[in-house]
Amino acid sequence: MALEMTPNVEWVGTIDWHERDFHGFTTERGVTYNAYLVRGERTALIDTVKARFAPAFVEELRNRTGGIGPHFVVCNHAEPDHAGGLPALMEAFPSTTLLCNAKCRDILAHHYAVDGWKVREVTHGEEISLGGRTLRFIDTPMLHWPESMATYLPEEKLLFSMDIFGQHVASSGRFDDEVRWCVTLDEAKSYFANIVQPYARKVPPLLETLRGLEMEIIAPSHGVVWRSRVAEILEAYEEWSSRVPRAKVLVLFDTMWESTERMAGAIVDGASAEGVEVVSLKVGNTHLARIATEALDAACVAMGSATLHRGMMPRMAAVLTYLKGLASGGKAGFSFGSFGWGRGGPEELDEGMRAMKWEILREPLRSRYRPDAETLEACREAGALLAHRAREAAGSKTERRTDS
């Protein structure tokens, strides 16, 4: 399957409508692996697709290049969802030259039998002419792997941005104006929260670099191609990477016999009564990708767990581990939960939140078995405390914004 994007650029990727588990990232709307064929006097393929789609992908390229394959293939990122098609491609078209940076070459050599591949290393800012079309390489280290790179096509004012600005959404239309904006923005936010966030501090300098380029099209390696909402997606990235939270309270909990769930409900009531945005998620029926996305712009987070086997419930431990890895810093909150005889759940959560250097607003809020009226009142007060802190942290940025 292929689609002409501009007279000289075709989308030649794969739509995987049914993928739901992308190395643990739940992809409820499916995935696309975008690859692009650029035509100058010579052709350049920008990235490949996942290995299991490679046979059809190679055949499509054979048809589109008069049987000879692309002159160049650019590997912007060595992760197997984009580089996985390289072995089949390089075997089918041995005269194709792989263009990648030195770090990418090293990582590819750790994945694939690269001996015999024609490789030319490229460096940041370097240009290669295809005759009539030019490839310019822009290193984007740690966005989101060390070797990550984008490729700019000045004649088309087009940036192949790799995973940056990507979204996990399978769709019949390839462009942003063919899919509802609320869907693409939501998925772009989820992608940012789950993939880009750990190195979010690298985003503002990159945006600065990109502002220096004329950009009419941003073609990421997943999801829709931005052409109608280029300014909006740049602005969204600016906001998400700014680390200025919204006046938003997130309550995350796991429960055994509903005691912790009742506490969560009272915390939610207390925070909601103060008029801030509140989101409550029971981790047992919510996937981690959603939790990370809701946490991205929350100023305050309360984490609750019943006490199980002298500790927190394992699903809350997973949440802590995941948020820690994403470097979800700068939040304020507290822990809560029930216990029967010994301590464990709320205390372990408190420890984990402190380890992430979150601001701890109060000692763990505990309930022996069912919360009584007094405990529930304490929960409502604690909810109000979260709301006040959230409003403070958000400062003046309390007006409704594009991603609400």
Added chain:
Amino acid sequence: MKKYVCDVCGWEYDPAAGLPDEGIPPGTAFEDLPDDFLCPECNVGKDEFSPVD
């Protein structure tokens, strides 16, 4: 004392500043960091740092 940069992610260690959050006082030379020091950004070891000229 030289600054060192992480080859993987580009994080820079400035000996003048140290890394007080990690218990490394200002004025600690890169060479004097513990052998098990890890880049605070990407977790690679000291052997993946290069001096900044």
